[in-house]
Amino acid sequence: MRNFFEKIMIFMQGRYGMDSLNGFIMGLSFVIWVVNIFVFNRLAHYIIMVVQLLLIGLFIFRMLSRNITMRSAENRIFRKAYDPVKNRVQLTYKRIRDRKDYRYLKCPVCKAQLCVKNIKGKHNVRCPKCRSEFEKKI
Numbered sequence: 462m463r464n465f466f467e468k469i470m471i472f473m474q475g476r477y478g479m480d481s482l483n484g485f486i487m488g489l490s491f492v493i494w495v496v497n498i499f500v501f502n503r504l505a506h507y508i509i510m511v512v513q514l515l516l517i518g519l520f521i522f523r524m525l526s527r528n529i530t531m532r533s534a535e536n537r538i539f540r541k542a543y544d545p546v547k548n549r550v551q552l553t554y555k556r557i558r559d560r561k562d563y564r565y566l567k568c569p570v571c572k573a574q575l576c577v578k579n580i581k582g583k584h585n586v587r588c589p590k591c592r593s594e595f596e597k598k599i
């Protein structure tokens with residue numbers, strides 16, 4: 462078994478491997494696979510299957526690619542678009558999870574996300590990032 466992993470390690474040397482874009486492609490391909498279970502139109506089913514295979518092909522191509530500069534550039538472009546969406550989703554999740562104990566605020570100066578205890582009344586909030594103070598009523 463160890464020999465097997467060593468062989469894979471040697472094979473992957475100088476190749477790009479995994480990144481966030483590849484993770485996203487894999488996730489998307491999984492979602493498409495699940496959705497396709499409920500598609501009963503034969504033609505649509507095959508078209509979705511081809512799209513899924515193309516995604517998997519792209520995933521393998523990117524993982525085994527030796528053009529690391531190009532793949533990193535793709536990943537950077539992807540992260541630029543994807544990270545704000547991901548942060549928004551994570552923040553919404555935290556807001557719902559902590560809704561009893563905390564309030565999430567945005568600093569009016571630097572737009573950083575702040576978190577205060579959910580206690581009724583006026584609060585003097587100091588942003589830990591830019592040190593500006595502001596008042597917030599809960």
Ligand SMILES: [Zn+2]
Nearest residue numbers: 568571588591
């Ligand atoms: Zn601030």
